Amino acid sequence: MNDHKRKIPTNIITGFLGVGKTTAINAMLASKPESESWAILVNEFGQVGIDQEMLPDDDGVYVKEVAGGCMCCSMGASLSKTLSVLIEHASPDRLIIEPTGLGHPEGIMDTLMNRSFKDILDVRATVCLLDPRLLDQEEVISNKTFQDQLSMSDIVLINKCDLAAEEFIEIAETSLNNMFPPKQHVGRTTRGLIDLKLLDVVREGKFCNQLPGSHGHAPHHHHNHSDPDVWPEPRSPIKKIGNGSGFYSCGWIFHRSDCFDYWKLEGVLNGIRGINRIKGVIRISSDWVLFNRVQDESDFDKVAYRRDSRVEIISPFELDWEKIEREMLACLIDA
Template identity: 65%
Template sequence: MKDHIKTIPTNIITGFLGVGKTTAINSLLANKPESESWAILVNEFGQVGIDQEMMPEQEGLFVKELPGGCICCALGSALTPTLKALIEQTHPDRLIIEPTGIGHPEGIIDILMSVSFMDKLDLRATICLLDPRSLEQQEVLDSETFHDQLNLADVILINKCDLAEESQIEVVENSLNQMFPPKQHIARTTRGVIDSSLLDIVRNGQLKAQFPEAHAHHHHSHEHQDNALPEPHKPIRKTGHGSGLFSCGWVFHHEDCFDYWALEKILNGLEGISRIKGVIRIGHAWVFFNRVKDEHDFDKVAYRRDSRIEIICPRELDWEQIEKDMLACQIS
């Protein structure tokens, strides 16, 4: 008789750009059982990895990043070998996958349910975070991927309720409660707090994508020197575009230091932005800068390797000028 093969509980955590997925995963990690090891696969649309740097370094945690496109399309061929290597190297008790905010979940679900992983993974609830204010943004409502993130989710958490009006939250709740098949769990939350028991909800295999071809129409390209290293005052710049969005990321030398307030003025002065993320050295301290649309915040972080900034927007900007403006904010 064959020994029973233990499969790894696996969850996908989705949500549109800037909804708070990384914050949500960090809230789960704060309550991770000490006896368990978890593996996290993070996919970023941008070219320089930042989300991975925002996750804690702790015993029993293994984080792997796939930047530079969506794992549902441009990086699809890399997902299977990357996952296999991650599983073989870490033997985790749980696996969590965070796709980019414009990633269509169906392609990822198909791979996780394929013969390559049927004896390795136990795909459980897909959890989608939703900013209730997004239903008032036409570019979000026009996104087929956004709708299928909701369609394919077993659990939907209405996040950022502290920033939204009660009327906005109620409209979202009413809309979600009318979906069919019905969701297994709908709840409000702030700061991405997720009840860890939701991870073990059994996946509803009847959920279907409304726009199954949406992820097939994403095209990505990027331009950068993979092996190049930044020099003082000479950052590495990496650009890419796809899915109707453009990205540009910079990696600065460890010694480069910024006047935060001057740099904040530059980053907040850019118009038509979808997302800006950065980890920035400002002397002896380092901060994480986070801008979604026209809202931003910052906080101290433990990260210490280098400064890096990523901009995502629906049109190509003058990256050369932006780089010059950021370099002008450096201090000795």
């Protein structure tokens, strides 16, 4: 039983309608350590709650359902109170949150990581289930919620591989392995089976390098970067430099609390001459944006990713990375 002296490991299990989230949570509960107590917060879009009835009512499992809307949108104001009551009642060793398949998950993440819960919850991996057959449905792949669910996730499991054609599975794997920021793990599964070790590939906001080969096949590069177990402190990013095939790259990972004046940072990034590509996911106040520049053309859009800010530059020649870092740091503001 959790005595609240340590933070409660917390995971979001997300995915579009019908991908098998409830089945996956049932499978996890069946294999959870017998000595642990888990709390499950389930959200349904409809007015009549059904998912709670599909989850076990056993010792060591506490299920709370929020029906009648998306708890990250219309129900957002009451989410903190609902979480507090559930944690107080269940005193869980792990908290699992299953948002509705129609819900934008970034609102939930913002609540979990705000000041009210920063000393209570350890927000670990967000797992997204994907039915690869959805990639053949334009109305789904163009849906902003569907895109946000994939964007925010640390891990994506391609589910229902026993039902989907290999062609769709391979298309899904290729697309997922090319996402930015990169996923910590992309895998295949059937019947929603999730290895419980995957839940902890993020701990205290830091990625754990415990799943070798989880990023797919990386190109051959020479790297010169910091110890992978060292993580950024506020206003002190981690820098990673690489080169290969005639190109040079440098990437920075900033602490989640670092907040940027977007227009100043955009000026810095657009002022770098001769680059091939700049990609960035950037925290600006309470929102996060994805910056994308190809040669001299750039744009940005709101993104669901919430883990940290990061910028990556690819150039045909080596740039003054230290100067660029100083200029980016000068764009930081108080959140």
